[in-house]
Amino acid sequence: MPENTTFFRNKLITWYLENKRELPWRKTKDPYRIWLSEIMLQQTRVEQGLPYYLKFVDAFPTVFHLAEAPQKTVLKLWQGLGYYSRARNLHAAAHYISETLKGEFPSNYKDLLNLKGVGDYTASAIASICYNEPQAVVDGNVYRVLSRVFGVETPINSTAGKKEFKQLAQQLIDAEQPGTYNQALMEFGARYCVPRNPNCEACIFNNRCEAYKKNLVSALPVKLKKRKVKKRYFNYMVVLSEGKRTLLNQRTGKGIWQQLYEFPLIESGKEVSEKELKKLEGFKLFSEEVNIEDMVLYNETSVVHKLSHQHLFARFWIVAVSEIQNTGIPFSEIQNYPVPVLLQNFISDFSVFKN
DNA sequence: AATCCGGGGTT
DNA sequence: AACCCAGGATT
The missing domain is CATH 3.90.79.10 (Nucleoside Triphosphate Pyrophosphohydrolase)
Structure with a gap:
């Protein structure tokens, strides 16, 4: 194992334990609640998703409650959060878990991928947090932090980029505490290594950050442009x-x-x-x-x-x-x-x- | 590989 | 106005 890798993960986890936010889904390992939070936080800021998470947990304490609810009720509670396919897929997956799996929540990365609305990121998050499975999450925060620290200029929304970043993240993950490590990396991206004007002068990685050394912080990550509205x-x-x-x-x-x-x-x-x-x-x-x-x-x-x-x-x-x-x-x-x-x-x- | 799918916050 | 957010499904 490269010395660099150990340094990175230890420094990161230390930072996390000192700086993490207290969030309701960080107080449980109930896969149902972790799943719920992860679906809600897809392309959604924590501050925006939080009140919806609290409403859902209150209305549907278990996957059975969610499965039994009418779709109209689920959509009404989801109203305003956007990307409504998430709510429809969540409800469908709840039926699948409740009925086909008899309430037995999928307990590994591979089986989690069978749930509607669960892709590589969400399956990795649940598997690592709830089941201690070393699957690296790659979300927008991870793309940003890794592209900068390791100076990766491959576009993050290209097929090659997705593969390369998943592989890099997988190489870096701390197999002893994958859930903590994954959350630490995301939290660091969300709270410190922010998209615009990060405080690089005081950063824990500024001695080794490739982007900082090469003055590429504002240029990374690279993202292919999207079409107009x-x-x-x-x-x-x-x-x-x-x-x-x-x-x-x-x-x-x-x-x-x-x-x-x-x-x-x-x-x-x-x-x-x-x-x-x-x-x-x-x-x-x-x-x-x-x-x-x-x-x-x-x-x-x-x-x-x-x-x-x-x-x-x-x-x-x-x-x-x-x-x-x-x-x-x-x-x-x-x-x-x-x-x-x-x-x-x-x-x-x-x-x-x-x- | 491209495109579609919400709403809200920041710069 | 452009970009981003604990992404995934569809074509």
């Missing part, structure tokens, strides 16, 4: 009947917000006036469902809702109708439905104004 224009038809009922549709098929609910949506290629809106095919279909008495634009200025790779420009049309079919729901029950943040923001704003 697409713009979309959403016209939401907020139906209001005299009985204070409205219409919600569940999004199905591909694309964003699968299984979440929304008002009837008419998408247009650009921002449209009322006259232009009424010419759209989607509007004709909509107007066959309800008897429109009046229609007024709620927000002249579009709400801009930014997703990772789409910018949504949304306008809400308040549509008074005389009749509504039995698919309508009371407006007061809308809060029971999982909806995208874009919709939740409108509902909150509209409700205040309306009452």
Whole structure:
């Protein structure tokens, strides 16, 4: 074993034990709870995921509770956290563990990979933390720390890069305490070796950090550029009947917000006036469902809702109708439905104004 | 190998 | 506006 390796892991773990945050999932080795936390923290900051973790543990103390819950309940608790496929896969995996595995949680890296929504990172995290299996985690923090300390310039989002960093991380892992080591590396990336302007002068590795020596800290890690965002224009038809009922549709098929609910949506290629809106095919279909008495634009200025790779420009049309079919729901029950943040923001704003 | 999938924070 | 976040699935 290279002397360098021992130095790195010992220094790192020492730093971790002195600087780690107290987090609820660090007080347990219950694989269910570790799994839950790891899924929630995928592409999600600890501060953002934490309140959701607490809500889920409270609502679903065991994998059986989660499995038995209706999907609508799970999605409602997940509302606002994003990447909703995580919630759907979590629920499906809970069914699998509860029923097929009779509640016996997968207890090694290989079997963990069979769970929906569990990839190399998550399987490694659970296996190392819960079962002491030496599988190296490679998340965004690990890419950053290792690329800098060891001066690796391979793009982290290339196939070669993923392979190379996993191999390097695997070589460095402390097999005696893999869970602690993995968390130490991630914590160091999250709290010290940060993306922008890290404090290299005081860093525990600055004597040996390749990036620091070569003045490449701001250039590492290398990442291939992604394509630009697409713009979309959403016209939401907020139906209001005299009985204070409205219409919600569940999004199905591909694309964003699968299984979440929304008002009837008419998408247009650009921002449209009322006259232009009424010419759209989607509007004709909509107007066959309800008897429109009046229609007024709620927000002249579009709400801009930014997703990772789409910018949504949304306008809400308040549509008074005389009749509504039995698919309508009371407006007061809308809060029971999982909806995208874009919709939740409108509902909150509209409700205040309306009452 | 590329692309898609949210929402929020930082710079 | 661009980048990032305890990534994974799909095409």
